[in-house]
Amino acid sequence: MWIIVMSILSCISLPLVLLEYYYTKERVTAESNGIEEKKFPLFYN
Secondary structure, three states: OHHHHHHHHHHHHHHHHHHHHHHHHHHHHHHHOOOOOOOOOOOOO
């Protein structure tokens, strides 16, 4: 039973990890090319 649960979690997490990787890579590439993006503070004081 545990191998089924682990397989399901792995299948769910892999696309999410790849999505995060490519999103971060695209953002870093845009910043290094001088493309300015709107930045929002994480915390509003």
